[in-house]
Amino acid sequence: MTEEFKNLSIKLIEFEKLNTNSSSEYKRKVTDVLKQVVNELKDEECRNALISDDISRLCKLLQAFIPVPLESSSALPDDRDINLCTECVRCLRNACVQNEQNQNWIGQSGAVGNIKDLIAGVCSSESQESISVLIRCAVQLAGNLVSGNTNTRTLLWRELFPQSFLSVFNYEDTKASTYCCMLLHECLDDELHLQQLIKQPEGQQIIEAVLRLCEEEMQHDFSLQIMQKLVTTSEFMLSAYDNLPVPAKLTVLDILAAVISQADGPSSASNSPTVPMGEEGCKNNVGVPVFTIAYLAEQFEDLAKGAMALITEEQSRHSTQQMIPVLTLRLLKVLGIAASNHEVYKPLQDRESLLQTTLELLERANLSGSSKQVPSTLHMNHEETSPVYGLKRDLVRLIGNMCYKHKPNQHKVRELQGIPLILEHCKIHDQNPFISQWAILTIRNLCADNQENQAFIAGMTTQGAAPSTDFLREMGVEVEMRDGIPYVKTTAKKK
Structure with a gap:
């Protein structure tokens, strides 16, 4: 601990007379002292040496230099004030690292209100590096303030949700948004906060901002963790999912598929059935509610009826209408993975309407694929970006998983003339190489302990x-x- 830091209390008393009208030279001097304090507070001994009056004076100093919201977004606050404000925030940020007492003192000294005012004051300004750095530091301060402290977390959520979160996300600084996700993730450990995020209209906007981060950069770990936490609640599907735009829904479904696959093992997510359906690797519940899967099955049934008709060469590649078939395919992928977990998602197997819809869609896709009059976009190809890539494969996989050790479904497929349809896909397909493997496994599941289906296949003629x-x-x-x-x-x- 340096002599400079030991005299911190005296310095802060001296700085109480400082304000925005002070001379540039005095502001520079204070800023230099605060920079030294920032470095000192990286040391645990210095953090423990702080007293409540020091923190209170730092908060008052910060309050004096918080930029007020500007009438014009092109107008910029004074750089000297921004720099002084930033160093003050950094001091408070470092002071509360793994120090509950300092966290509480900072919370009691009005710092949360200062963070709120600061974000409101600068997020409306035109983007520039010094302001971006200040916003990042303010969000980091908020994150350190609530880390492991339920008291300050409750206080901060009450002050900052939802507007301050929205302001940071709308400022469109990637680092600030990432730090905001870290803060949001910490706050969502409280069930009340989670419910407010899901059910309030402003919370919906925050969720969409988090999903945009997931879409743009999948390495944003905290944005993914937030969504993983949300998709494991039934309330999210009931209150938030339906109101999301289609691209955001696609991201949610990708996350759901990954979450379920993590527990089911690599075979469930793979396009190649390296492990038989319904065996090891499909036994662990990942926490996605059965209600969520049933809800998605209902959505799939509704969308599947018109999916093939909507894919035409005339449609714009990026139109909302074009996205509906892609949404259907993503729903199908999630259902195929979930259906492999028979212990947890047994109700999915019992959903006869889903099996019928899947068989009908497979038949329509098969007819479309063999018709010369059908636009080329309906044919399978190797491109993941094609609207119907993997459609037949995933349909066959879902049928096979639904028939695993399920006699009523085995009989239903035979009654609906589905066995010849599945057998047709057992041949090698040069444009869809894995479909024959899924078809063979599906035939195995259809015939397991089912004499009627075995006899049906045996009676077929060349x-x-x-x-x-x-x-x-x-x-x-x-x-x-x-x-x-x-x-x-x-x-x-x-x-």
């Missing part, structure tokens, strides 16, 4: 060889029938 695909022709392979037996022959490779 109709001839299917037309050779372009892929096989390019490789110099063709199939022909002789006395009901298929033979493979080589031909000249297609160039």
Whole structure:
């Protein structure tokens, strides 16, 4: 601890007469002293040496230099005042690191109100680096102030939610928004705060801001953690999800799929069925409520009816209407992963309407894919950006998972003529390579302990060889029938 720091109390008493009208030289002198204090407060001994009067005077000094909201966003506060204010905030930020007593003193000295006024005063200004740094430091101060302290957390939430959070997110500084997510994540440990965020209209705007961070930079860990916390509550789907724009819904569904997959194991999220459906890796509940999955199943059934009709070449690539089929596909992906967890999401298997919708959509997709009149966007391809990439694969996967050890669903698929439809996808597909593996596993689940389905397949007769695909022709392979037996022959490779 330096002599300069030991004389901090005397210095702060001297600084009480400082205000915005003071000379530039005096402001610079105070700023230099505060910079030294900032460095000193990185040491735990110095933080413990602070007294309540020191903190109270720092808060008063901060209050004297908080910029007032400006009438014009192009007008900028004085840089000297901004720099002095920033160093003052840094002092308070460092003072409350892992120090509950200092946290409480800062909370009692009106610093939370100062943070609120500061954010309101500078977030409306035109963006510049010095103001951005001040906002970041203010949010860091708020984060340190509530860390592990329920008293200051309650106080800060009451003062800053929702407007101060919105102001920081709307300022569009990536670092400030990231720090704001850290603060929000800490505050959401309180169940009351979580419910207010979900149910209040302004909370909806904050959620959308967090989702935009998730969309732009998936490495923003705290924005993802916030959404993971939200998607594990039934209230989020009831109160917030429906009001989100489609791109935000897609992000929510991606997060849901990842959350469920983390517990189910890598096989559930993979496009390739390296582990049989319904076995190990599908037993752990990740905390996503059964209600949420049932709600998404209902949404999928409603959207699936018109999904294929909406995908046409004439539609704008980025139109809202074009996004609806993509939303349907994302819902399908989540349901396919959830359906593999039979212990937790057993009600999903019992939803007969979902099985019927999935079979109908698979049949329509199959007919569309084989029709020359259908626009090319309906055909499977390798591009993840295609509206229907993986559609058939995920439909087959969902059917297979729903039929695992479930006799009523096994019978229903047979009654709806779904077995020939699934068998048709057991052949190698050059544009959708994993679908044959999912189809084979689905046939296994359909036939397991089901004599009727086994007999149905055994009674099927050979109709001839299917037309050779372009892929096989390019490789110099063709199939022909002789006395009901298929033979493979080589031909000249297609160039």
